[in-house]
Amino acid sequence: MAQRVARNSLLSAIASGATMLASAGTMIIAARTLGVEGTGIVTLSLWLVTMAVTIAGLGLPTTVTRYVAEAGDAARQRALARRFFRPTLGAALCLLALAGSAAAALATGRVDVIWSALAPETLGARIEIWLILGLTGAAQILGQYHLGVLRGQQDFRAIAALTLAGFGVQMVATLVGALAFGIAGALAGCALGALPAALAAARAALDPRGRAEPPSDALVTRMRRFALYTWAGSVMSAFVWARIEIYFLQRSEGYEAVGLFTAGLTLASLATQGPLLLTGALLPHFANAHARGAGDRVREAYASATRLIAFLVFPAGLGLAAIMPVVMPLVFGESFRPAVPVASLLVAVAAIGATSAVGTHLVNALERSDFVFYSSLCGAVLALTAGFTLVPAFGLIGAGAARALIQLAMVGAGLWFITRRLGCPAPFRDLGKLFVAASLAALAARSCLHLIPGPLALLAALPAAALVYGICVRRLHALTAADRDRLRGALSLLPGPLGLCGRPVLLLIRN
Structure with a gap:
């Protein structure tokens, strides 16, 4: 079982890594080809798509992952997936129709205010952008639903294949589109990147094997309730x-300002999302264990996974924050140097917030999506309040501080709920040890920047931080023997060169 979870986690990491790199690569391409302002326009446009997909997705991708994993045999899994595909398709078509209506209204000059908050371009370009965003949103809705079904079936090999295909298409299309057609071309590249998963969803819906006995009314009622809270929570979390x-x-x-803020968020994502990719297989695993009544196994898996994620994200986030003055202009260009302070703050806080990902999977697996909704509702109120107060008053750094404070509050609320209400204690003591070790490693990396000028400092900063971190983790006994065994098992699944690179880590942290 442990080997299967590790293999699925690795395949899920490959898939999620492709998605993350596609997002980050799009921002980097925009920064290098369109400049700071163009990056801001692309970011705001894609944010509109994200919000629309979150609203129109109806919470169904997470819902089918949760209940398909519990369904048992393949025939019932396909029937369950087919049962909720129709509302997903309807939502995608509605989103596409709304975008088409907006474009038509713009063409007649009647609703110019729709796009005035987004892109200062000619009327024709604005019409094209609305159509592109509609296609992107519709494709993402279908694709995310299908990937949710595959996660429930634990077919992570198919997920990896689809997302890698989307990544390749998106990177090439975005680069060519940005160079040839500017902002509209870059956005069209994102639309093309969503097509492989969307086409796979259509193909699965037409599969005659899905015409099995439909799920019971009782199960459909459970799924609808879960989907409602998941959807509402997702909208609030957005x-x-x-x-x-x-x-x-x-x-x-x-x-x-949008472009500068986005650069910081992109680096925060690159620093912390990598380890989180390993958590993709946890929701079906927790759901399976919960359905079998294996409460002790769920608690132990939660504590261990939280420690291991913290072991990876704490040094990545705090370390990147320490070397941000060199990394930011190196990746995005010298014009993005003003983003260094806010990027450092965002990356450091993201490292702390990333540890809550395991808890989110646990809450969903135990069918407590209602907590996600209520806590996210409180967070949404705080975010809107900060948006009307801190951001106008303090600009870029105000936006970063607001995001940091709200996310830390959300993480704290989640840890309290999981520990007190779900009876799954978080490993606070070990998390504290790992944070201290990562902080000392970040201090070592920052010292190298003061001693060596320019990008060459990275050649010394990265090895120094890794060495200090490994020694501190070992001396503080921050990981258990079982944690090290899991790391060893995960490394054994990696291709040869990657596995060899990970062996020094195990030697450093071995007690």
Whole structure:
């Protein structure tokens, strides 16, 4: 079982890594080809798509993952997936129709205000952008639903294949589109990147094997309740986690501020999302264990997974924050140097917030999506309040501080709920040890920047931080023997060169 979870986690990491790199690569391509303002316009446009997909997705991708994993045999899994595909298709078509209506209204000059908050381009270009965003949103809705079904079936090999295909298409199409057609071309590249998963969803819906006995009314009722809370929670969470700050930044500071803020968020994602990719297989695993009544196994898996994620994200986030003055202009260009302070803050806080990902999977597996909704509702209120107060008053750094404080509050609420209400204690003591070790490693990396000028400092900073971190983790006994065994098992699944690179880590942390 442990080997299967590790293999699925690795395949899920490959898939999620492709998605993450596609998002980050799009921002980097935009920064290098369109400049700070163009990056801001692309970011705000894609944020609109994210919000629309979250609303129109109806919470069904997470719902089918949760209940398909519990369904048992393949025939019942396909029937369950087919049962909720129709509302997903309807939502995608509605979103596409809304985008088409907006484009038609713009063409007649009647609703010019629709796009005035987003892109200062000619009327024709604005019409094209609305159509592109509609296609992107519809394709993402279908694709995300299908990937949710595959996760429930634990077919992570198919997920990896689809997302890698989408990544390749998106990177090539975005680069060519940005160079040839500017902002509209870059956005069209994102639309093409969503097509492989969307086409796979259509193909699965037409599969005659899905015409098995439909799920019972009782199960459908459970799924609808779970989906309702999941959907509402996702919409509220979007105000906290989905870059809501960029809307307020654009209104008060302009597109340049949006571009600078996005650069910081992109680096925060690159630093912390990598380890989180390993958690993709946890929801079906927790759901399976919960259905079998294996409570002790769920608690032990939660504590261990939280420790291991913290072991990876704490040094990545705090370390990147320490070397941000060199990394930011190196990746995005010298024009993005003003983003260094806010990027450092975002990356450091993201490292702390990332540890809550395991808890989110646990809450969903135990069918407590109601907590996600209520906590996210509180976070959304705080985010909107900060957007109307802190962002206009303090600009870029105000947006970063607001995001940091709200996310830390959300993480604290989640840890309290999981520990007190679900009876799954978080490993606070070990998390503290790992944070201390990562902080000392970040201090070592920052010292190298003071001693060596320019990008060459990275050649010394990265090895120094890794060495200090490994020694501190070992001396503080921050990981258990079982944690090290899991790391060893995960490394054994990696291809040869990657596995060899990970062996020094195990030697450093071995007690």
